[in-house]
Amino acid sequence: xxxxxxxxxxxxxxxxxxxGLISFAFMCSNVFFWTLLVHLVxxxxxxxxxxxxxxxxxxxxxxxxxxxxxxxxxxxxxxxxRWELDETMKVDFEHWHLIIANHRSxxxxxxxxxxxxxxxxxxxxFMKQALIWLPxxxxxxxxxxxxxxxxxxxxxxxxxxxxxxxxxxTTKRSCVRLLKRPNSIMSFxxxxxxxxxxxxxxxxxxxxxxxxxxxGVSFILQTMPQSxxxxxxxxxxxxxxxxxGWDLLCGRIGKVKxxxxxxxxxxxxxxxxxxxxxSDREHFFTWFNLYWHDKDTRMSHQLDALKQDAMIGSEQxxxxxxxxxx
Numbered sequence: 001x002x003x004x005x006x007x008x009x010x011x012x013x014x015x016x017x018x019x020g021l022i023s024f025a026f027m028c029s030n031v032f033f034w035t036l037l038v039h040l041v042x043x044x045x046x047x048x049x050x051x052x053x054x055x056x057x058x059x060x061x062x063x064x065x066x067x068x069x070x071x072x073x074x075x076x077x078x079x080x081x082r083w084e085l086d087e088t089m090k091v092d093f094e095h096w097h098l099i100i101a102n103h104r105s106x107x108x109x110x111x112x113x114x115x116x117x118x119x120x121x122x123x124x125x126f127m128k129q130a131l132i133w134l135p136x137x138x139x140x141x142x143x144x145x146x147x148x149x150x151x152x153x154x155x156x157x158x159x160x161x162x163x164x165x166x167x168x169x170t171t172k173r174s175c176v177r178l179l180k181r182p183n184s185i186m187s188f189x190x191x192x193x194x195x196x197x198x199x200x201x202x203x204x205x206x207x208x209x210x211x212x213x214x215x216g217v218s219f220i221l222q223t224m225p226q227s228x229x230x231x232x233x234x235x236x237x238x239x240x241x242x243x244x245g246w247d248l249l250c251g252r253i254g255k256v257k258x259x260x261x262x263x264x265x266x267x268x269x270x271x272x273x274x275x276x277x278x279s280d281r282e283h284f285f286t287w288f289n290l291y292w293h294d295k296d297t298r299m300s301h302q303l304d305a306l307k308q309d310a311m312i313g314s315e316q317x318x319x320x321x322x323x324x325x326x
Contacts, residue, residue, distance in 0.1 A: 016250040019079070023249035026074055034067040035140035042143045057181070060144045064122050068113045075110065079251035083114050086260040091119045096182050096227045098220065099123050101234040102209055102299065103188040107248045107256075108236050115234065115258045116184065123186035124178060126216060145177040147185075179224065184232075187216055189292070206296040208303060214288045218276035221265075221284075225272045231263040231291070235299045237306050255309075259302055263291060 041063070044056040075081040097120050101112055116122060125141075129148045132138040142148065178185075191213040192198065204210050221228065239255035240247075247253060266287065269276065276284040 016252065020246055020250040023074065023079065023251075027071070027249070030070055030074075031067065032136060034063050034070075035136040037063050038140040038143055039136075045143070057145075061121070064144065065117065068117055068122060071110060072114055072117075075248070079248075079253075081248070081251060081253050083111050084255065084257040085115050086258045089115065089119050089260045093121055094182060095229070096224070097121070097123075097184040097232050098217070098228045098230070099184055099186040099232045099234060100189055100217070101186070101236055102194065102295075103190045103192070104194050104236065104238060105243045105248075106193075106245045107243055107253070108188075110248070111236050111256055111258060112186070112234060115260065120232070121182065121184045123184040125186050126220065147178055179227065185220060185228075187220070189214055189217060206293070208299045209292065209296045212288065212292045214285060214292075215277070217288065218281060218284050221269065222275055222277040225274070226270055228265065229270065230265055233261050233263050233295060235259040235295070235302055237299070237302055239306060255306065257302075257306055259298075261298075 038060060041056050041059045044052045044059075047053075099112070099116070099120075101108060113122060124144075124146045126147050127138075127141060132142050132148060189212045190210040192210065194208075194210055198210060202211050235258070237257040237259065239257075240253075243253070268274065269280075269284065269287070274280050
């Protein structure tokens with residue numbers, strides 16, 4: 001049941017923009033609070049003592065969990081939002097996990113965090129090196145061991161051939177701390193948020209997804225050989241056609257459903273000799289495109305089922321006389 005605070009919010013009134021602003025202020029202050037604590041713990045890493053480093057890592061994980069939990073508290077108890085999570089997902093903190101999900105909005109991030117919390121280590125994300133300068137968030141991510149990657153364009157490599165392979169070496173150095181213990185790594189393979197306009201512009205052959213940009217995944221597999229055995233494939237399904245971060249802050253979120261499955265990575269791709277980002281690139285992309293096509297097909301069926309459930313729910317509401325007279 002929704003809390004009294006959530007019930008108080010009339011989602012069809014002019015209060016929505018005010019609610020959105022209050023939510024935005026809360027989210028900003030919330031992230032500032034938790035990242036500040038991360039910076040306060042950071043000096044323990046400078047002691048170069050294994051015991052203190054392990055303690056610091058446990059603190060960072062607790063602070064990460066705290067940030068996610070506080071966001072969820074706001075969504076559930078203040079905005080009255082509920083995600084329909086996949087309860088069949090197994091709990092596993094002993095192995096590495098590569099999380100791949102579709103991308104409609106930055107709302108996806110909070111839905112995925114809610115799905116993973118208590119079931120898997122909260123994910124680290126390979127971040128562009130420029131993001132380290134993002135106030136508080138960038139430095140906190142660096143302190144917590146998020147890997148940063150620096151990619152060079154074809155033009156840059158043509159001008160300076162010495163840059164060949166340097167991006168991979170830089171990424172490997174940033175993974176030193178990450179590789180010390182099992183973690184989750186998350187990737188939005190589409191590279192950008194899905195919209196009908198982008199889908200049309202790309203002439204995407206998929207129904208629900210944009211064309212994949214799997215270079216980052218090949219980079220991860222080559223940087224971390226034999227660490228990741230499977231892909232945790234997540235489909236985030238929205239009842240409403242368009243969704244934005246502002247909709248979330250205002251509490252204007254319809255039904256959101258999460259579907260999870262594990263996709264085994266072929267054994268041939270798990271050997272140290274397999275170079276997914278270089279010599280075996282063509283083989284890797286052939287396999288990944290087949291996986292992406294299967295993901296799209298499954299997602300299409302799941303969205304059809306979600307829409308069907310919504311239609312049945314509307315018919316039941318109508319038969320009970322629960323429809324609005326506005």
